[in-house]
Amino acid sequence: MEAVFKALADKSRRELLDQLHKSNGQTLGELCDYLDMTRQAVTKHLALLESANLVVTVKRGREKLHYLNPLPINEIYMRWIGKFEQQRVQALHNLKQAIEEKNE
Amino acid sequence: MEAVFKALADKSRRELLDQLHKSNGQTLGELCDYLDMTRQAVTKHLALLESANLVVTVKRGREKLHYLNPLPINEIYMRWIGKFEQQRVQALHNLKQAIEEKNE
DNA sequence: GCAACATGCAACCAAACGGTTGCATGTCAA
DNA sequence: TTGACATGCAACCGTTTGGTTGCATGTTGC
Numbered sequence: 001m002e003a004v005f006k007a008l009a010d011k012s013r014r015e016l017l018d019q020l021h022k023s024n025g026q027t028l029g030e031l032c033d034y035l036d037m038t039r040q041a042v043t044k045h046l047a048l049l050e051s052a053n054l055v056v057t058v059k060r061g062r063e064k065l066h067y068l069n070p071l072p073i074n075e076i077y078m079r080w081i082g083k084f085e086q087q088r089v090q091a092l093h094n095l096k097q098a099i100e101e102k103n104e
Numbered sequence: 105m106e107a108v109f110k111a112l113a114d115k116s117r118r119e120l121l122d123q124l125h126k127s128n129g130q131t132l133g134e135l136c137d138y139l140d141m142t143r144q145a146v147t148k149h150l151a152l153l154e155s156a157n158l159v160v161t162v163k164r165g166r167e168k169l170h171y172l173n174p175l176p177i178n179e180i181y182m183r184w185i186g187k188f189e190q191q192r193v194q195a196l197h198n199l200k201q202a203i204e205e206k207n208e
Numbered sequence: 209g210c211a212a213c214a215t216g217c218a219a220c221c222a223a224a225c226g227g228t229t230g231c232a233t234g235t236c237a238a
Numbered sequence: 239t240t241g242a243c244a245t246g247c248a249a250c251c252g253t254t255t256g257g258t259t260g261c262a263t264g265t266t267g268c
Contacts, residue, residue, distance in 0.1 A: 061236070166264065
């Protein structure tokens with residue numbers, strides 16, 4: 001959970017997830033094309049995403065294929081964001097009531 | 105957007121949001137009770153949350169009241185997480201296939 | 209008015225972060 | 239087999255981050 005939030009905090013890593021979203025199962029080399037940094041830097045980002053369980057990798061010969069795992073993001077939504085989301089409706093309701101009361 | 109992700113990356117800040125979720129409109133002093141750090145550190149965290157527009161503050165006399173703003177989190181869900189969520193089923197299918205291919 | 213209280217501001221510090229360079233390892237293809 | 243290719247590993251480095259301490263400012267209530 002903590003790892004997922006940390007992983008999502010970086011723009012480059014979100015970009016990588018975006019690319020995998022567009023085309024799943026890309027190699028390290030392919031993913032490097034999208035980011036303006038060295039391969040080693042991209043490796044580090046991918047390692048972090050993998051340790052957060054946001055991407056899963058499979059080795060194929062000398063290549064390493066990267067697959068997106070959307071479950072942790074779903075988890076975050078269910079356990080964390082949904083809670084606040086739920087309150088949003090309540091907050092809007094409260095606001096509506098406050099305005100109505102004011103108009104009386 | 106970037107600011108929101110960065111703000112959510114820290115456990116203490118998520119804890120603060122949680123506390124505001126439980127009881128909205130708390131003062132700095134009250135929020136300090138929940139975290140094991142100095143008031144100044146909490147101030148910094150709240151400033152970051154405020155600059156990410158996740159909390160809104162109102163001054164009342166010598167106190168500062170903190171209110172949760174759930175809209176940015178909703179934004180993240182709508183623009184970012186929802187996209188991955190949608191793909192979830194498809195991605196699981198792809199992953200399953202990739203693993204099967206590997207086992208051959 | 210003044211003492212206690214709630215918060216603000218700034219300098220400082222260690223650790224984590226995001227990136228680099230250099231080199232090693234493993235795999236494919238001719 | 240050997241050279242090119244895809245990736246792995248480790249040391250290093252500037253900047254950001256999360257926290258501290260010390261002091262300043264504004265507000266309340268007696």
